[in-house]
Amino acid sequence: HDATDRKEYEQLLEERVAERTSQLLAKNQELEGFTYSVSHDLRSPLRAIVSKAQITLEDEGPNVSAEGKENLERLSAAAKKMAELVDDLLQYARLGTRELRLETVDLAELARAVAADVAGERPGSEFVVRTECDTRVECDPRLVGMALHNLLDNAGKYSLPGERARAEFVCEERDGERVFCVRDAGIGFDMAYVGKLFKPFERLHREEFAGTGIGLANVKRAIERHGGRVWAESDGPGTGARFYFTLKGPQRAWLSRRASLPEERK
Template sequence: MESARAIYDAAGDLLYYEGMVRDITEHEQLLTEIERRNVQLQAAAEVSRAASTLLMPEVLITRAVELIRTYFNFYYVGLFLVDQAGENAVLRAGTGEAGERMLVEGHQLEVGGNSMIGWCVEHGKPRIALDVGAEALRFDNPWLPETRSEMALPLLSREQWCIGAVTVQSMHAAAFSKADIAALQSMTDHLAIALENAWLHERVRRHADELEERVAERTAELTAVNRELESFSYSVSHDLRAPLRSIDGFSQVLLEDYQEQLDALGKDYLHRVRTAAQQMGRLISDLLRLSRTTRGEMHREEVNLSELVQKIAADLCRLQPARKVEFVIMPDLRAYCDGRLLQAVLENLLGNAWKFSAKHDRARIEFGLQAQDGERVYFVRDDGAGFNMAYADKLFGAFQRLHRMTEFEGNGVGLATVQRIIHRHGGRIWAESAVEKGATFYFTLSVQEEEQKGA
């Protein structure tokens, strides 16, 4: 009785008590259900947090089964995953001493076999036994003798493939309410997606490790190759140049000290020997320069290309002051690049423009910049001999020449060097020309250079 009051007659004698009595059983049940629901929500939040933060599959499933057991106070929770053959569900995590022993033994159940887990995996549906004694498919596990209620919940992938199942067991009969079943199935659904994500992360990490290992191996190979190239370069510069210097030097001695004993034909032969030796020396120097452009660290900085071009043009004019060449240089063109390498590019391009315009009485050489499809494109243009565009694919190959040696000197290494330098900067180079109408060489630098200029 919650409240009461006495009722008296006119004489003051007690007649009866009037009061209100309420059965509190319903109220207590409501509080219990609220508390149970709160536990379910806390468990779901913890499982969700673990699924979102743990990217190692084994750690994730172990944490998940422990959380479910702890929050719901179950007798046992285990998680099975289907093997690669799809024939067995293999225990991957289990709570308590029983779970540890079964993991050591490699406990597994046949998919579709005589167990609730096997049925659940085969059909991709939950199976509930509120009284295990009445469950026909149940596997009687000797490690879990006190189980009275059990449910098997499927782990379904995004494509609705069953990748495993969770077993939940209680020591009490009829231990699972509809709310428990719904909450646990929601958790296993979330856990299945988290497992897929963890496996994907693991594959990506493993692939990244393999790539990193391959890169390390490749780097070691390239380092070894570079050491061999450096050794070869030393050998070339020392072992080959020395004999060439001897050939050139002794030929010069013969011409100077024995000129009276030599007839015109002998002198001509010696001049040819000297010319060939000097040409071979230049070729060796060019080959070494070509080799070095692909090695060594690049040092990028802002470089005033216009100033570089002006210095190179002044040097060319000093070498042949009688020539009438007009240089048109766009002022203050800057690039984010390796200044030493870009100087080699411009020396080659401007040197070619100077050389191939030599047969014209007057020449014009231009350096500038133009925008093409939003890209900064530098160019060197001349009005010299030009070339046939049908042979443009040979232009940047080593030892490729589009003109005869009797017309213009050179060994065909310069433009190959230029292309390698431009490629090292992440850019590209191409040319447009017509015979006796000059040539224009265009080149770009990297996206990084473009961003620097746009900043």
């Protein structure tokens, strides 16, 4: 009798958990849909503001007072910043609903391509790809490429004042698991605040550096969509940062190639 009651109770509990989980997923999808709709609808008005402000400055420049020019420039800058935030929010919403298009990708090659793009955007930056394991993975290259771009771009953005931005992408094996890492020589952070890094709108260096606070949240969402995990470490301010992530992929690819791989690739 007790065994029957226990079984019925466990079944009821499972049904309640399944129901609550379904409700939570529905609410999350509703919220993501709302975020996408609002962000999408904001893009056109913001672009119109930027465009009108620039046209006014170009066409009416001689007739606009110094104070008027300053106000128009501030208006344009504020609208551009808001447009950047809207674009990041759109990307964040899409990451939750976009269908994964998996293919076999050499992550080292993808990292080199992304590093070349970021170096072009940030002249003087130095990015190195160093691998100690097989870097072939099953992933959506657009999503993982976006994550790598955000991590490498952060390395360029948060470099030490007056120093050349330097970072490297590495792959290593830990307890039979491939771990990928982007490590930089930048400003680093206090580990007491590490929990804030991957949350939307949370920024540790709000005053010193520009940004929307969505980049690392997008990285986390992209990696977790692949069943992976992401975390960050630093030895403290001024010591650089290390951003690690894993991706679930074919077990056969987890064989070390230390003997055959070059020591360093640029």
